[in-house]
Amino acid sequence: MSEAAVPQGTRPKTFDVGRLGVYAVLIVASLFFLIPLWVMLMTSFKTMAEIREGQILSWPSAFTAEAWPKAWLSACTGLTCDGVRVGFWNSVSILIPSVIASIALGALTGYAMTFYRVRGANLLFAILLIGAFIPYQVFIYPMVRVFSLIGIYNSLLGIVVVHVIFGLSLMTLLFRNYFSSLPVELFNAARVDGAGFFTILRHVILPMSAPIIIVATILQVTGIWNDFILGLTFAGRDYRPMTVLLNNIVNSTQGEAAYNVDTAATILTALVPLAVYFASGRWFVRGVAAGAVKG
């Protein structure tokens, strides 16, 4: 990706009207992308009295941060008023095992598919790949039946298993593609030295896999944190992820909606993926490009 750092477009000689136009377009586009975030931030720092006046774009005249602790601690869904923090911790407890398990299984599957010739492995990969494009709705009802039959419907284990199942396509694709690009001589040399399946994986392949593990982690953390439909269907009342809780808070309020609390809760829900995005920089772009089947 190092070559990406060098722009290769037309080189301008001097500053002219055309250059000004380029910047004008980029700035107008930036406004389009920034305004919704700006509006959310401003609303979250206003009082409800000011919000009712309808100056959605303006700076708060009476700046107050009181909506934020409310959003975190006491925003209501129906009769329970515990804020989005419950959802935050639910999402964390879903996220950690799901990310680790799905990456581990993807790496293992990708490794076995790349370096060993197991019968049917290509067919397996083809079906996994096609599966990545098929909407969840096609699988979801029978899965609910099976999960409740084996007693993991509406549980933490259930939602983690679901994330591992639907993460498998993308994770296998990522690792298989990456492993295919590694020099096969390394693998062969280790095998000639008598190293077995797991020894080669642990001591030869994984130490060279840091880049793809980072990419996989970025994709899975943002993907699983942002999931709504699977959490809604499989996590049950006790493990509703933050997105589900947020939607309940904002879209099912009785009486007048507290827009400052709603916007604060929304921003809080976006913080984890945004932090990943800003911290990972170009890695995120790389992940997006590598995970061409994500969605």
Added chain:
Amino acid sequence: MSKANAPSAASGASMRWRRQIPAAIALAPAAVIVIVIYIGAMLWTVRLSFSSSKMLPVFDFVGWQQYERLFNTERFVLSTWNIAVFGVLFIVACLIIGFLLAVFIDQNVRFEDAFRTIFLYPYAMSFIVTGLAWQWFLHPELGLQKAVRDWGFTNFTFDWIVQPNLVMYTLVIAAVWQASGLVMAILLAGLRGIDSELWKATRIDAIPTWRVYVSIILPMLRPMLVTASVLLAVGVAKLYDLVVAMTKGGPGLASEVPAKFIMDNFFERSNVGLGSAAATVLLVTVVALLSPWIYAEHLRPKGARK
């Protein structure tokens, strides 16, 4: 070791076979997932679409009855129409905006990183957050419309989110806001891969820059455009969260989409048979649209690749 100095065909084959055992075991979880979920659950859904299942699955056989019912259900027909309109507008708009953003960023501008970060950040956020942000921004009484009117443009009207015939366009705007940065990122990587010699050559021939982009660069970016289109198309078929968060399918049924129709029939309306029929229609559509691409991109024998 015997394998080193006794390479008889039989022992070689058995060695090779024995070496595959750990690999076969390692592939077992993936195989179980593929067989039980990717194939099993899918076939089960298809099977249920031919049953009279209401709240619980029953395994009778009623032929195409659920499909007939489905295509006579106004809500489903409307959902299909909505997703078609949404899909075309969303993909076309994302490709155009993403391409323009990539081209403008590629003009050797200052603060390139800042612009790129701003254009792509919405893609890091969930559809729920996107939907709630735009629902608030477009609020008919307190949102953008009110703000612009207060600036003195008293006739300004932008209440599409509550207009049944216009609400789908607000979903398109929100989705384009979320995803066009992705197209920008993919195409920018493509632009950076283009040989600088090409630019020198076109400058010597005095071809206008816009002409170079349209006639030379755009065709060269074809693989990236295909990747981006596929990504966006997958998002269209799965469109659910954004609708739930932003419009709840309303006003009335005006922004219903197939993915939501299916979920509602499974889990709220106790119409498992009808939901399964709709899911099967969705499955067939997606497979029909994507199979040429999947074959060309991933499954075609390696030697056949250009």
